[in-house]
Amino acid sequence: MNPKDVTKKVFNKEDLFILDVRNETDFEDWKIEGENFHYLNIPYFDLLDGVEGILDKIPSYKEVLVVCAKEGSSVMVAEMLSEQGLTVSYLQGGMKAWSEHLEPVKVGDLKDGGEIYQFVRIGKGCLSYMVVSDGEAAIIDATRMTDIYLEFASNIGANITHVFDTHLHADHISGGRKIAETTNATYWLPPKDAREVTFEYSPLEGGNVVTIGNTNIDIHALYSPGHTIGSTSFVIDKRYLLSGDILFIDSIGRPDLAGLAEDWVGDLRETLYSRYRELSAELIVLPAHFMIIEELNADGSVGKPLGTLFAENHGLNISDEVRFRQMVTENLPPQPNSYQEIRETNMGKMTPDDDKQREMEIGPNRCAVR
Structure with a gap:
């Protein structure tokens, strides 16, 4: 099987x-x-x-x-x-x-004729995305299994023109830069997460509007730190919120993977309780990870309306800031396996071979507060 x-x-x-x-x-x-x-x-x-x-x-x-x-x-x-x-x-x-399998699931159609697909890394809990419009494609938070995205885009007749990482990942090795190099696409990374990278990139900052075919990816005013200092969210087609590792279906992002939990927990709260509160409650939240199998929808996708999460997600309903800080900093799961090596690989400081990359990633994702 x-x-x-x-x-x-x-x-x-x-x-x-x-x-x-x-x-x-x-x-x-x-x-x-x-x-x-x-x-x-x-x-x-x-x-x-x-x-x-x-x-x-x-x-x-x-x-x-x-x-x-x-x-x-x-x-x-x-x-x-x-x-x-x-x-x-x-x-x-x-x-x-099992750790490396990606299952593409169509999330929905875009207003101007495009589509958005979610790639479910079922054994690791990672979620990545492809936005397709008018023969062009953008990829968000790609895993290192890059051939799957390239083959999928080829099969649907789309050219990959832009590749994004919502933040510098610490639990899995990004395939974004490799895809960009293979396809001559533009690779975008938040500059506050890229201070130690060894390669060239396009700075992903609030105010950027990137067009994919007929679809705008509008990241204006969605600088959303907390999981990392550079974390950036995307609103796509005024219908979907790609929240990266800031907000999940049943939890919220952890702020400690650079050793700065006490510093970043305030940013996390500001993003979740202020920046996201200003967005439409009808946006469908599409996170970069899922935590438990029960978060999958009937079609295998992962996503829920932002308004539903504000009503049901415990991490979004702690009114007292002191208690929020305690909840976040005192309920952190073990660090992801080899997380520092993974960060350095994503910075370009290390170039481990395929076997070493598999070894570094083995195990569940641990990007959320318990």
């Missing part, structure tokens, strides 16, 4: 029984999530002498998927279960492939 097959089961809320044969700590830290998935975690080394001891724990009436880190161990366990008469599948490429 490949990652795309499993993603469809997540989107469709299908039943699936997962036998995960990684170590317990790896399983507890990060696993394949689905609303109707059930799990059994038995490390591979405990099964080297045979699978007879777990046969009564594996349901015969459910579809069964065996999962490991890179595929090899799950193939062997699946073969042993098959020899015992069970029908099972294994995850092609293992959790490595």
Whole structure:
């Protein structure tokens, strides 16, 4: 079973029984999530002498998927279960492939004939975007799996003319600069996040209006610091708010990934409680990450009206500033794996090979306050 097959089961809320044969700590830290998935975690080394001891724990009436880190161990366990008469599948490429799978979902049509697509990195919780209009495309918050965006744009007959990062990412390696170099597109980055970068870029600042075909990406007055000092949001077509890592569906962005939580928490509150309050409540918030699988809509996309989030998101409803500061600074999850190395890679200071990049990104995203 490949990652795309499993993603469809997540989107469709299908039943699936997962036998995960990684170590317990790896399983507890990060696993394949689905609303109707059930799990059994038995490390591979405990099964080297045979699978007879777990046969009564594996349901015969459910579809069964065996999962490991890179595929090899799950193939062997699946073969042993098959020899015992069970029908099972294994995850092609293992959790490595699960981490890298991107599923494009059409979010909606734009007023002047364009479209906006969301690329759901289902195993990592990352969300990136492609805005298409009149044969041109802009990409926002691209992952390092750049071929997927290039192939998708080619298949729909669009030329990539602009690439944006809403901020300097710390949980995953950006593919924005590579896409821009490949397509000769303009690469935009907030200058306050780019003080240490080693490459040329176009400064993404309040007041810029970038046209994609017939569609304006208007970033005027949407400088939105708090997750980073340069974080910038986009309003697209007066219908969509791309909030980066400032606002999520069920949480808000963490301000500490540059070690400046106490300094940036005030910026975070100003963005969420003042700047965003001035925007239309009808804007559909499209964040750069999702935290839990329940945030996915019925079609697999992630997004909700801003007004709904102001009513339901706890992080937007703490009137006392002191309590807000405490809530943010005292409820920070562990830092993302290799986050400092990822930041330096996105600055151009490091150039790790593909295997090292995979290793740096392994694990769940941790961009939100708990």
